[in-house]
Amino acid sequence: MFHVKHGRYDVVVVGGGHAGVEAGCAAARRGARTALITLDASKIGEMSCNPAFGGLGKGHIVREIDALDGVMARAADYSAIHYRLLNRSKGPAVQGPRVQADRDRYRRYVQKFVAALPNLDVIEAEVERLNCRQGQISGVVLASGDVIGCAAVVLATGTFLRGKLFVGDQSQSGGRVFERAATALGLELECMGLPMGRLKTGTPPRLWRRSIDFSILEEQAGDADPSFMSFLTDGIIAPQESCYITSTNERTHEIIQENISKSAMYGGHIAARGPRYCPSIEDKVTRFPERGAHQVFLEPEGAGAQTIYPNGISTSLPADIQLEYVRTIKGLEKAEISQPGYAVEYDFIDPRALDRRLMLKDLPGLFVAGQINGTTGYEEAGGQGLLAGANAAAFARGLEVLELSRDEAYIGVMVDDLVTRGVSEPYRMFTSRAEFRLSLRADNADQRLTPKGVSLGLVTEERQRRFEEKLRRLDSARSLLKFRTVSPQEARSAGIRVNMDGARRSLYQLLGAGDQVWDALCTIAPELAKLDADIRDQIARDAKYAPFLERQEQEIARLRASESIPIPPDFDYRRVAGLSAELQERLAAARPETLAQAMRIEGVTPTGMALVLASIRKRAV
Numbered sequence: 058m059f060h061v062k063h064g065r066y067d068v069v070v071v072g073g074g075h076a077g078v079e080a081g082c083a084a085a086r087r088g089a090r091t092a093l094i095t096l097d098a099s100k101i102g103e104m105s106c107n108p109a110f111g112g113l114g115k116g117h118i119v120r121e122i123d124a125l126d127g128v129m130a131r132a133a134d135y136s137a138i139h140y141r142l143l144n145r146s147k148g149p150a151v152q153g154p155r156v157q158a159d160r161d162r163y164r165r166y167v168q169k170f171v172a173a174l175p176n177l178d179v180i181e182a183e184v185e186r187l188n189c190r191q192g193q194i195s196g197v198v199l200a201s202g203d204v205i206g207c208a209a210v211v212l213a214t215g216t217f218l219r220g221k222l223f224v225g226d227q228s229q230s231g232g233r234v235f236e237r238a239a240t241a242l243g244l245e246l247e248c249m250g251l252p253m254g255r256l257k258t259g260t261p262p263r264l265w266r267r268s269i270d271f272s273i274l275e276e277q278a279g280d281a282d283p284s285f286m287s288f289l290t291d292g293i294i295a296p297q298e299s300c301y302i303t304s305t306n307e308r309t310h311e312i313i314q315e316n317i318s319k320s321a322m323y324g325g326h327i328a329a330r331g332p333r334y335c336p337s338i339e340d341k342v343t344r345f346p347e348r349g350a351h352q353v354f355l356e357p358e359g360a361g362a363q364t365i366y367p368n369g370i371s372t373s374l375p376a377d378i379q380l381e382y383v384r385t386i387k388g389l390e391k392a393e394i395s396q397p398g399y400a401v402e403y404d405f406i407d408p409r410a411l412d413r414r415l416m417l418k419d420l421p422g423l424f425v426a427g428q429i430n431g432t433t434g435y436e437e438a439g440g441q442g443l444l445a446g447a448n449a450a451a452f453a454r455g456l457e458v459l460e461l462s463r464d465e466a467y468i469g470v471m472v473d474d475l476v477t478r479g480v481s482e483p484y485r486m487f488t489s490r491a492e493f494r495l496s497l498r499a500d501n502a503d504q505r506l507t508p509k510g511v512s513l514g515l516v517t518e519e520r521q522r523r524f525e526e527k528l529r530r531l532d533s534a535r536s537l538l539k540f541r542t543v544s545p546q547e548a549r550s551a552g553i554r555v556n557m558d559g560a561r562r563s564l565y566q567l568l569g570a571g572d573q574v575w576d577a578l579c580t581i582a583p584e585l586a587k588l589d590a591d592i593r594d595q596i597a598r599d600a601k602y603a604p605f606l607e608r609q610e611q612e613i614a615r616l617r618a619s620e621s622i623p624i625p626p627d628f629d630y631r632r633v634a635g636l637s638a639e640l641q642e643r644l645a646a647a648r649p650e651t652l653a654q655a656m657r658i659e660g661v662t663p664t665g666m667a668l669v670l671a672s673i674r675k676r677a678v
Contacts, residue, residue, distance in 0.1 A: 065206040066092045067453035069197050070213060070446065071184045071242070073101035076427030076438035077213035078167055079127050080446030084211070085176035086126060087514050089450035092205060093171065094197070096217070097236060098181040102132065102167025104160050104435065105215070105233045106260050108358045108366055111155035111286060113143055114486035115436040117467040120154070120502035122439050123287045125447075125510040126520050128170050129439045130287035136162035138298045138360045140283030149598045150495050151488045154284040159295055159359035180205075185241040187249070187423070194422030200241065208453035211424040211445045215438070216258065218404035218429060219243030223321035224397055225375030234399060243404045251417070252407035255329040256483055257322070258433055259337055259371040259400040262379045263364045268393040269355065274301040277354075288503045289523060296360040303387045304350040305370070310342045312382040313374070317343065321373035321400050329402045332433045332483040337400070338370040338382075353386060364395050373400035405431045408475035409647050413460050414448040415441060415472065418626075418648060424449045431480035432471070440468040447515055459513055462620060464493045464613040466506060477647060477657050495602050495609055500595055503527070530592050534585075538565040538596065541582055551577040569600035619653035624673065626650075633672045640665045 068084040070077050073095030081093035095101060110133040111119050123130035139157035171177060186198040187210060196206040217232030217239040230238045247253055277300045283293060317323045320339045322331070331337065336344070341351050354368040367389075372379055376397040383392050408430045410417055415430070417423045426445035427438035447459040461469030470491045475484060488494050497505070507524045510516035516524075542561040549555065553567055553574050564578050564585075575597065579586045585593075626648070630641040640661060649655035652673075656666050 068449045069207040070211045072213035074215045075435045076442030079439045079442030080211040083443045083446030084450040087450035094180045102164040113153040116153035118436040118440045120499045124503040124506040126516045132166040133286040134290040135166045139279040142284045209422045209449035216403040220403040223400045257329040257331040261370045262394045262398040263396040265393045274388040301355040309385040316378045330482040372398040409479040415445040433483035622652040
């Protein structure tokens with residue numbers, strides 16, 4: 058498995074984390090001869106932080122990766138020990154499927170998947186340099202001195218690029234605990250003049266399960282009717298486990314405050330920004346002094362695993378202080394730490410230097426995906442990896458490009474945010490970032506994206522067959538609901554409240570009237586009772602949102618009209634009469650590809666865009 062089969066590849070992927078795996082597999086599925094190069098092949102598919110996938114916004118991305126035949130969702134279901142649909146009481150557009158995963162099972166599944174995929178080789182080595190020829194990528198140079206030629210490279214280095222680990226005032230080089238950093242490659246990219254910076258993330262201490270008193274804690278069982286991550290999953294695969302909930306308290310906070318200067322972050326050892334929406338316990342205590350408690354979710358790291366992940370107390374305090382404050386928490390009074398928490402600081406590339414393919418604008422053939430682009434989270438990394446890998450294969454083999462717009466996918470929202478606005482802290486996906494979230498639901502990701510995947514050669518025959526069968530069942534059910542009509546009297550006789558206005562209504566219209574009408578509709582059309590639950594639920598959601606989606610389609614049409622107005626790559630904003638110096642600077646730095654992208658840059662005004670549009674049209678004459 059771990060050897061070079063070809064002297065030259067179409068695509069080389071650097072890094073075996075979530076972004077690298079999706080990139081390598083996507084490139085291989087498109088027929089590109091692909092090499093995935095990683096420092097330690099036994100760590101491919103490793104979950105370096107929390108043992109979970111999905112959530113609000115993130116669950117949508119996992120479903121989108123799956124719709125394009127990626128690996129993450131299937132591996133998550135294979136290893137899922139706890140399913141939970143977040144925001145279940147709210148509308149389908151903001152619900153997020155989430156799973157706790159067994160670390161070992163997930164890693165094994167991914168490694169087996171990668172090993173069996175045609176066109177994909179794994180090479181255990183360190184990439185130290187990039188080779189360029191005539192202004193574009195031509196290969197990579199390994200630490201051994203060997204050169205591997207290729208037409209495209211995907212950098213998916215995660216937190217390894219000149220990574221540095223911190224516990225209190227102690228630090229060491231590393232991408233994650235016990236694993237060395239990619240120092241030489243970081244220096245190489247800096248010497249190449251790429252726009253780079255530093256970011257920070259962190260993890261909590263891991264706890265021995267045997268040292269926790271679960272009997273006094275609130276138990277959180279998984280959902281009885283799980284929402285699977287993959288559209289191909291038919292049922293639960295792994296043994297299921299409960300999570301438990303506890304919380305910090307005033308004594309916990311006192312200990313942290315008393316020792317705050319010993320934290321790597323607050324002691325001045327780390328200058329980089331951490332993730333705002335996944336703060337360390339030091340940040341929580343400092344920024345929210347009025348809060349007397351913060352929830353802590355105790356998440357098993359596997360079915361029967363001996364370690365527990367205490368989600369909510371990431372830290373870079375010294376190990377002895379970590380143990381002291383952990384033992385003030387209910388149920389953890391006798392807790393033992395199996396591995397201290399730590400912070401990690403690492404290099405990232407300013408994503409504004411990328412185009413929407415995730416390729417460097419100034420270095421053709423070099424694609425970048427994952428935390429190296431300033432994001433945080435497995436899901437965001439996987440989505441970028443799939444896009445970058447698919448487009449690296451397109452670049453190498455002259456294939457059609459994969460681009461996802463804001464109205465098509467959460468992945469499209471993320472990429473547009475990154476390349477247009479850049480980041481000042483690790484980027485995390487939320488449903489609130491998507492202006493078209495009514496149509497970008499987790500349940501319809503396959504209908505939005507699988508046809509595109511099929512057309513680009515990203516989707517295997519098995520998924521295509523399963524998807525087309527699902528579409529046939531959906532179309533059949535929709536036809537029945539839309540063409541069967543009833544009078545107001547017939548509707549009321551079935552128990553459905555409607556206005557007695559004499560107008561006949563389709564069953565589809567009645568279905569959109571409320572959540573409790575399905576049984577009533579089955580009395581009118583008994584064949585509806587035979588529909589599978591997934592088809593019934595999908596159609597019910599579509600019917601509920603139908604009136605709002607019509608208005609949203611108008612907004613999408615306006616967006617697409619703006620997206621169709623390209624801005625030439627060499628456009629000189631200094632020559633736009635009346636455009637302020639500030640806007641000239643912002644636009645020149647971002648180099649937007651379309652007028653719509655330019656309008657989303659922070660500080661850009663409608664007046665400024667009108668001037669730019671007039672200049673573009675004048676230039677075209």
